[in-house]
Amino acid sequence: MLIRLALVTALFCLSSLTVANQPVAHIFDYQRFCAQHKNRPSQDQWWRYLVALSGRIDGDIRVYRNHLEGNGDPLVMAISQNAQYYDAFRRLMGMDGVDGRGLRHNLLVNMNRGSNGEPFECGDGEVFDAMSVRQGNELSFDAFSKTTMALEEVVGHEAYHAFIGYNSALEYEFQSGALNEALADAFGVVFRQWLESGRPDNPADIQSRSNALWQLRDVGQPLRDMISPNNHDQPDHMNQYIKLPNTADGDWGGVHYNSGIINHAFFLLAEGGQHRRLGSGPTVSGIGPYKALTIWHSGAILMHPYSDFRDAREKFQRAAVELFGHGSGEVQSLVNALDAVGIAFVPLPQAPVTTPGPTEPEETIPPVNDPVTVPTPPETSADPVVIDTNPNPGPVVTNPAPTPGPVMANPEPEPTEGTEAKRWWLIGLLLVAGGALLWLSRRQPFAETASTVASPAWSSVQQASRKADSDNASAGTSKDFKIHIDGAKLYLDPALLRTKDGQVFGRSANFCHVVLANAAISRRHLRVCLVDKALWVTDLNSQAGVMVNGQSIPPMQPVRWEIGDTLSVANRVKLERKS
Incomplete structure (x- = not known):
């Protein structure tokens, strides 16, 4: 036992040392690249360089937690120092890497916007410019002109745009785009205040x-x-x-x-x-x-x-x-x-009420959207369940709210031959002595206010999500939304599926509609939405990921969930759409 403990400790220390010895950011001087190509790189050379610096090659300056490696002019060294400080501030905020999951931070500096408005031109320039560039899994970097690369709040602002892109993925238009800008402004400003505070x-x-x-x-x-x-x-x-x-x-x-x-x-x-x-x-x-x-x-x-x-x-x-x-x-x-500032009123979530869990499996309250109880879930209902994937379930937590919302309940267990008689005896007793109390406990709502705008938003299904699809109002029957979670039957809520938030699965009872009670599951792990009569699943930048039929899906990129497909959540919980 002592040998095993020592080995585990040694491996943990080695792992921690390896992480600490990895650069937290890479700085790329664009003018060095220009000089290598005599200030006239071809379009192909330019594209290959941007893809390479997004994670395939080391930077001109490698930024570690406690030191810098490489040389550059004073401005390049200044932004390298800011990148090191930003990493420290990000860790204070509980963020691992630029995406929250350990992704390295790539910064392209000495970038210029040319006379025709195109970025990344060679030569000197004094135009104020900074941007965060993300394109699928190919491009991932922040770019700064000579005038912006030494401004701490601008560095923090662009870096937080990257975090947003990998998490909520706020679209860069209208109010979602204004939120994207404001959130990045706040992070950048407080980063500078932290620096100025010592x-x-x-x-x-x-x-x-x-x-x-x-x-x-x-x-x-x-x-x-x-x-x-x-x-x-x-x-x-x-x-x-x-x-x-x-x-x-x-x-x-x-x-x-x-x-x-x-x-x-x-x-x-x-x-x-x-x-x-x-x-x-x-x-x-x-x-x-x-x-x-x-x-x-x-x-x-x-x-x-x-x-x-x-x-x-x-x-x-x-x-x-x-x-x-x-x-x-x-x-x-x-x-x-x-x-x-006049933002429309939204009621606060109410305080949770904790009640003891069921003492007998046969007394477990079934989900209110079970087809035997309610054949067609109401459009205004948001009634998810707790799926306990741990061997020792704890208490059930319910969150009352003034508006309809989800309730928390364990999946209905399959009856066994030995408990059938006892089940009928208990049902009769409950009907006589406690039927009203049972009904009230089933209707405890969860404090989730569903969005009133019914369309999820992703660029891959943008047209379908923006138009008012009258067919969606009647699309699908209860069977179309049936899934199995580790064998337990669950009917998804069509009303939630049609909202922009969709139906969210994860570990947190406060932030999800369907709670997967397993420590490996992220607080908000995945989202399921209905777009153009099809179900789509999105990995919400979870720590342990989502696989569809054994293939990992990238975070924040919706993937169609067909009948017959199996989702593996954190390699712990299986979600199936059976025919």
Whole structure:
């Protein structure tokens, strides 16, 4: 036993040492690449270089946690240092790698936008430019011009765009795009504040120190200001919301403009007070930059690709309740901050009620959407179940809510011959003595407010998801939505499947519709949606992944789930669509 323990310890230490000795970021000087090709690289050379730097080759500067390897000019070394600091800050926020799952951070610097507007041209340039580039599994890097690569908040901003892309995958248009920008703004600004606060080990010690630290900088002037968005052509309240077309000239529906509304809410949440321009409305008790960022970050993970401001409010509130508890001052501050900028009201999730689990298998409450009990699940219902994949189930947790939501129940066990008589005796007793109580316990709702806009959003099925498909209203029967989870029968909820959030499976009772009680499952592991009469499954950037018929699927890229397909969740739980 001691030998085995020593061996495990040694392997763990070796693994930790290996991880610590891996670069956390790679810096690529684009002008070095240009010089290798005499400032005239071909399109093929350019593309191969971008694919290679996205993870196949080492950078000109390798950034480790405690040192840098390689040489570059002062500006290149400055951004290398910022990348090292950003890795430390990211770890303080509980993020492993640029995607939250250990992916390395690639930064392309000394990039220029040419006279024809194309990025990545050779030669000197002073145009303010920064971008986060993601394309499937081929491209993954952040790019900076000479004027942006030394700005800490811009580095943090672009890096957080990458995290969003690998998690909620907010589409870069309209309100979802404005949320994408605002979330990245918040992360970048607080990253700079952490640096200016002396890089404290306790992030609660982060201080804003000056109004300038609530700005994103441009050359010689602020680019955006969270305190006074109006100073830079941004609205700071929903009554100033700017409607623009989804074109390049329309800023893709105003993503850089309307982000000012969310930014001012974030400032009020952190610093407190009333709406700065209006000087009226609710008075917010500031909770500090770090706590505010944890709410924004946790809420971002819960969003779906087309979350709007109202959905973001619901996700922020749910995250705050999870982080700080029902009735906490932090939750009230969040509510006041969102009210202050005019974002539509969304009720808070209510406190959970814990009840003991069933003492007899035959007394287990079946799922309310079981076809024997309710042949057709109602459109307004959101009634998921807890699927206990552990040998020793714990108590059942239910979360009451003022609106219809999921209830938590164990899957109905298959009756055995030895228990059939006892089952009928118990049923008769319950009907006489406790039928009303049983009915009430079955109807305890879960605090999930389903989206009212019925279409999931992915680029691969974009047209199907955006048009109003009248056929979907009547598509499918209860049998079309039947699945088996480790052999236990479950009927998916068509009403949830048609929403943008879909029906979410995972370990967390607070964040999922179907709870898979297994430690290997992520809190939010996968989403199932109905688009154009077909079921689609998306891996929500889970830690242990999802396989369809033995093949791993990439995170945040929906895959069609056909009848006969088997999903393996974290290599622990099997979901099947049987014919």
